[in-house]
Amino acid sequence: EVQLLESGGGLVQPGGSLRLSCVASGVTFSSYVMNWVRQAPGKGPEWVSGISDSGASTYYADSVKGRFTISRDNSKNTLYLQMNSLRAEDTALYYCAKILAAGTLDMNFDSWGQGTLVTVSS
Amino acid sequence: EIVLTQSPATLSLSPGERATLSCRASQSVSSYLAWYQQKPGQAPRLLIYDASNRATGIPARFSGSGSGTDFTLTISSLEPEDFAVYYCQQRVIWPPLTFGGGTRVEIK
Numbered sequence: 478e479v480q481l482l483e484s485g486g487g488l489v490q491p492g493g494s495l496r497l498s499c500v501a502s503g504v505t506f507s508s509y510v511m512n513w514v515r516q517a518p519g520k521g522p523e524w525v526s527g528i529s530d531s532g533a534s535t536y537y538a539d540s541v542k543g544r545f546t547i548s549r550d551n552s553k554n555t556l557y558l559q560m561n562s563l564r565a566e567d568t569a570l571y572y573c574a575k576i577l578a579a580g581t582l583d584m585n586f587d588s589w590g591q592g593t594l595v596t597v598s599s
Numbered sequence: 600e601i602v603l604t605q606s607p608a609t610l611s612l613s614p615g616e617r618a619t620l621s622c623r624a625s626q627s628v629s630s631y632l633a634w635y636q637q638k639p640g641q642a643p644r645l646l647i648y649d650a651s652n653r654a655t656g657i658p659a660r661f662s663g664s665g666s667g668t669d670f671t672l673t674i675s676s677l678e679p680e681d682f683a684v685y686y687c688q689q690r691v692i693w694p695p696l697t698f699g700g701g702t703r704v705e706i707k
Contacts, residue, residue, distance in 0.1 A: 521686055521698050521699065521700050521701045522635075522643060522686060522688075522698045523698065524693075524694075524695055524696040524697070524698070527694075527696075536693070536694045537694060538694060538695045539694075539695065572642055572643075577645070577648060577654070583648075583690065584690040584693065584696050585633050585645060585648040585649070585654075585690065586633075586635075586643070586645060586688075587645045587648075587654060587655075589642035589643060589644075590642065591641075591642060592642060
């Protein structure tokens with residue numbers, strides 16, 4: 478069974494930084510594109526960023542481009558999201574999500590963690 | 600960016616009834632559309648991918664149809680555990696991947 482466990486969320490002031498982590502188990506982590514998807518309170522999901530299985534290619538939503546950096550360490554089965562210059566509108570539950578098919582860019586999210594809450598407030 | 604519009608916003612039905620949820624795309628997404636179910640306090644769960652393929656472990660009462668810009672998720676006979684919020688998501692043109700605004704299926 479695939480398990481994804483996020484950590485690193487918390488309360489941060491506007492302009493601050495946080496680094497989220499997601500540890501995967503029960504899956505050949507290095508075979509899958511991984512993503513971060515966030516959900517603000519009472520809102521629908523919003524895709525934030527994705528990274529290829531090797532880590533060579535990264536993808537971002539315009540709302541976070543230039544402020545957030547996605548990365549992965551396949552030796553540690555871990556996905557990261559470095560978030561800088563945080564804004565109030567970044568407040569959300571951040572999920573890591575694995576795609577369904579290994580070795581593809583078919584972005585169907587079949588496994589999700591339980592999320593880590595990021596609150597940006599003074 | 601492709602905008603996905605879901606309707607209705609809320610669907611009030613009784614257990615055993617048929618639910619029909621709609622997702623309309625601002626431009627063609629071919630068949631590259633997925634449906635997710637989300638219950639309170641839980642992460643979204645993949646139900647349907649590529650318009651009509653059920654994900655592993657999803658009951659046969661869930662079915663998806665459509666192509667191009669108009670898609671439908673049908674729950675043939677609502678079970679108590681099906682009352683939740685449902686989202687569609689496209690993957691044809693990205694970034695960004697986009698989700699719809701959701702349809703809440705509530706008990707009448």
